[in-house]
Amino acid sequence: MTNWRAVLIGFLVATVVGLFGVVVPGIGQLAAGLFGGFVAGYLAGGGLGRGFWHGLLAGALGGLVGGLLIALVVALAGWAAGPAGGAITGIAGLGIFAAAALVAFVMAIESAIAGAVGGALNAGPDRRGSAGRRQYQ
Incomplete structure (x- = not known):
């Protein structure tokens, strides 16, 4: 199960x-992708695979949000040129978002690798709640 808080x-x-x-x-x-992926993987814990998945999601989310913001700015900027300019830049904005989505998934690999390292460092049981805490005698 995905730990969306960690992502x-x-x-x-x-x-x-x-x-x-x-x-x-x-x-x-x-470095931003590496740090973010490591934190997501470490917080999710559970080993290499779980850390990889959460780092991948954190990196991809960052790329998609950034791409969406750039696409919206380009699409809205075209409205200054009137309806025809708005339609043209709206299509350009969709193209920019599609390209940014592709780049986001490729760039998310670095976050996923860092997430795998973070998950491996925190491979113990789930740390939330009292069930995951060790009882000292």
């Missing part, structure tokens, strides 16, 4: 690090 937190970490990556050279967008 959302991983996405938010990737977004914040990505914002700093735009401003601070050396961090870049690659």
